[in-house]
Amino acid sequence: MTPPNTGRRSEASRRAVLTAALDLLQEVEYAKISIEGLASRAGVGKQTIYRWWPSKGAVIFDAFLMLSEGAEGGPVQLPDTGDLAADLTEVLRATVTELNEPRYEQPMRALATEIAHDPELAAIYAERLDGPLREAKRQRLRRAQRAGQLAEDLDLDVAVDLIWGPLFQRWLHRSGPLTTEYADRLVATALDGLRPRR
Amino acid sequence: MTPPNTGRRSEASRRAVLTAALDLLQEVEYAKISIEGLASRAGVGKQTIYRWWPSKGAVIFDAFLMLSEGAEGGPVQLPDTGDLAADLTEVLRATVTELNEPRYEQPMRALATEIAHDPELAAIYAERLDGPLREAKRQRLRRAQRAGQLAEDLDLDVAVDLIWGPLFQRWLHRSGPLTTEYADRLVATALDGLRPRR
The missing domain is CATH 1.10.10.60 (Homeodomain-like)
Structure with missing residues (x-):
């Protein structure tokens, strides 16, 4: 000891x-x-x-964990009011706010970079940070699917990517303004799809 | 002279x-x-x-331009057979192939990283590389929209992000296998949306 x-x-x-x-x-x-x-x-x-720590990336990863410690605590869970669109919109708006926070921005950019170049760190990230979060997202979508609010044959992994992927790319590459309005449109468009609904 | x-x-x-x-x-x-x-x-x-060159990132950017020179030449245009799903699937499958090519992978990762950390380079990238490509994507979607194949009130920028964003994130963070099957599902799910179609 x-x-x-x-x-x-x-x-x-x-x-x-x-x-x-x-x-x-x-x-x-x-x-x-x-x-x-x-x-x-x-x-x-x-x-x-x-x-x-084996690398600078590993330090950054742990620093990021420490930074988000307070916010976590206990297993992650997405809100579930029964209104999927409202719940997803709330979550995405919160993500937009977080991504725009100066305190988080540089650590998140550094982490994104390290993951992009280091497959080992990407695996740790997937297991310890992204994995549990992804599972929480899938669970929320699964409940909606069981309630008949999502297509029966929907691939939940593709669904998660469709909702969160665009936000991540726009943030990382600054390809457009990251606003709550964008978050709202993203959710609505992902749920309805690009084709007309008659 | x-x-x-x-x-x-x-x-x-x-x-x-x-x-x-x-x-x-x-x-x-x-x-x-x-x-x-x-x-x-x-x-x-x-x-x-x-x-x-003002920075390492600027060298990488030009190296990437040189690498993709042959592939470009003339304004970019997406295929248009009238079948939007087929055309988008073809384009996304080609992107998957390119992203999996060892010759392209490291330059593309390096470029993605530099853009994430350097707002100036991000602006050059947006103007010279991503901008014309984005416009070509929007144009293809606009034609489909005019033909009644896409929702009338669709925001074409959100639509472009929905189709290409998930692919980029999955590639950059290796969050799942990057296969042609994934490309196919992505297109189908983006077009139909997550909600059931009756």
Whole structure:
């Protein structure tokens, strides 16, 4: 067993590194952040970082987890008032607000970048962050499907991608304004489809 | 006027740098590629690179343009056989094939990353690459809309995002297999919507 003092000291160093990562992300271009820079900002040795994290991406991932800790707690669940369109609109509007928040923006961009280039980190992300969230989305859609509100033969994974994929791309590539109005239209268009309904 | 020899020499250096970028992208982790490394691989001085490109991202962008040069030539146009579902399916299947091609993968990931972090490059990308392509997509959808095949009040920008956004996200984050079957389902689900059609 680790003596309590060492444990507390380790935890303090760990949080110092993650806080340093979040601070640096607000100040410096992501590509310019190095393990050296992180260590010096956190006041720990480089070896401390290498002992706990295999890569800069892994630090960013944990920093992001720490940042969103408060928001999570307990299993994720999407609202279910029975009105699917209203529930999805509420969730997407909240996502738009979060994506536009300066505190989240750089950590999320950094994480998106690391995942894009590091298949191992992508797997960890899928398992620990995206997986549970995706399952919550699928569950909400499944309930609507059982209630006859969604097509019987709908592929729920494709459905999740259709609702959240466009938002992610528009945010990442800044291909258009990320507004609540856009969120509303996205939900409505995904539910109704592009073809006319008669 | 630049004497012809200097012009030819410049063009040769320019292509050497872009080719070096594409070669390095196949061999080295993107974050590890530096202007120094590019210069040494291309056999030019660092100053030559700084004279022509403001950043590594700008080199990557031009390298990507060079790579896709053959494929373009002339204004982009989407197929139009009158059968919208078939045409979109064909286009999305071709995109899936391209995204899975090793030669394209690293340059496209590098470009996606740079755009995510560099608003200036994002603007150039939107203007020179994504813009004309988006307009071609909108045009194809507009023709279908005029023919009564798409909802009258459809927002064509949202429609483009719905069809292409999910593919991009799945590719970038490897959140699922990128297959022609997925492309087919995506088109069908976007056209029909998630709600049952009676």
